[in-house]
Amino acid sequence: MAWAEIIGHEFAKRLLQTHLAEGAVPGAYLFAGPDGVGKRRVALEMVKALNCAAQGPRPCDACPACRQISRGAHPDVHLLAPGGASQQIRIDEIRHVLGRLALRPFSARIQAALIDGAERLTEEAANSLLKALEEPSARARFFLTTARLSDCLPTIVSRCQLIRCRPLPVEAVARLLREQGVAEETAEAAARLSGGSVSQALELAGRWPAYRELAARLADRSPSAWLEGALPETRQDVARFLDGLMDWLRDVAVTAAGGPQWVRQRDHAEALRRAAAAIDLDRCLKLAWELVSLRESVDQFVSPRLVASLAREKWLELQKSGDTSIFRSPERDSEK
Ligand SMILES: [Zn+2]
Numbered sequence: 001m002a003w004a005e006i007i008g009h010e011f012a013k014r015l016l017q018t019h020l021a022e023g024a025v026p027g028a029y030l031f032a033g034p035d036g037v038g039k040r041r042v043a044l045e046m047v048k049a050l051n052c053a054a055q056g057p058r059p060c061d062a063c064p065a066c067r068q069i070s071r072g073a074h075p076d077v078h079l080l081a082p083g084g085a086s087q088q089i090r091i092d093e094i095r096h097v098l099g100r101l102a103l104r105p106f107s108a109r110i111q112a113a114l115i116d117g118a119e120r121l122t123e124e125a126a127n128s129l130l131k132a133l134e135e136p137s138a139r140a141r142f143f144l145t146t147a148r149l150s151d152c153l154p155t156i157v158s159r160c161q162l163i164r165c166r167p168l169p170v171e172a173v174a175r176l177l178r179e180q181g182v183a184e185e186t187a188e189a190a191a192r193l194s195g196g197s198v199s200q201a202l203e204l205a206g207r208w209p210a211y212r213e214l215a216a217r218l219a220d221r222s223p224s225a226w227l228e229g230a231l232p233e234t235r236q237d238v239a240r241f242l243d244g245l246m247d248w249l250r251d252v253a254v255t256a257a258g259g260p261q262w263v264r265q266r267d268h269a270e271a272l273r274r275a276a277a278a279i280d281l282d283r284c285l286k287l288a289w290e291l292v293s294l295r296e297s298v299d300q301f302v303s304p305r306l307v308a309s310l311a312r313e314k315w316l317e318l319q320k321s322g323d324t325s326i327f328r329s330p331e332r333d334s335e336k
Helices: 010-022 039-051 065-070 091-099 124-134 170-179 184-193 199-205 208-219 224-228 235-256 265-277 283-295 304-321 330-336
Strands: 028-030 077-080 110-113 139-144 161-164
Touching: 010 028, 010 039, 010 161, 028 039, 039 065, 039 139, 039 199, 091 110, 091 124, 110 224, 124 139, 170 184, 170 199, 184 199, 184 208, 184 265, 199 208, 208 235, 224 304, 235 265, 235 283, 235 304, 283 304
Parallel strands: 028 139, 028 161, 077 110, 110 139
Antiparallel strands: none
């Protein structure tokens, strides 16, 4: 049935089905896990199960309630997500949903409020939600999701049944990509790089040639490829550029630590081995942290281009570190 169609999340599915079977469904759930692993999907499956009209296993995916919820068209399922310039969930939005939940449902047995990005609730919004999370009406349930559990207010977390959604297995992500028409080789590689996130893998597959070009530049040990190549301009492209640098550093560090099975960019294994043989792991870590902080600044920084050129500068600084450089030239190798 529909539960079986959800890939991964075995623990979450078993727990939710137990709650259903025992008729002990908590007032509020908080699904925590990386973006793109299917947190909302699991939550919606539970909403369907609570409202499904079938006599047998629920959800049936065939009754009117199941179909309406699957289409995102059920009048008693209320969705909230961060919005506006501040990307927050405001108190008036929470009040609006609470007001709706206080009324009789149109057709649902259980009304549902799905709140994505629970870490983006303003403090006032969160406070206005606490009582409802603790003592929801018998005809309403809350489903919160977050990719940043540590940023969620403890008052919210403590009132929810926490369900952790882990990254999906690489093979499962690759299969989903192939089903969406992505070429086999790209599907495998993008799935490995996605860290178990379907949305990230799809995004990566959609710009695969550009990603490959960046990886080729990173594999090239000559600094001229870096100094002569154009830098990205837009916030989105700069963010992708930094993600690409971090992917590469991650693989260099994994190779240096002797874990080839964990390498994601396998077609650059030789370049990674060369870089790993020359690397100073401390420098690599230091650069990784600097890139993380640059990555966080991309959304606020006045000029994304400045972020990109700072990142390039830091990358090239590694080259200056002589024998410990990940760009160590073949000539210098042979002098040893
Ligand atoms: Zn149904």
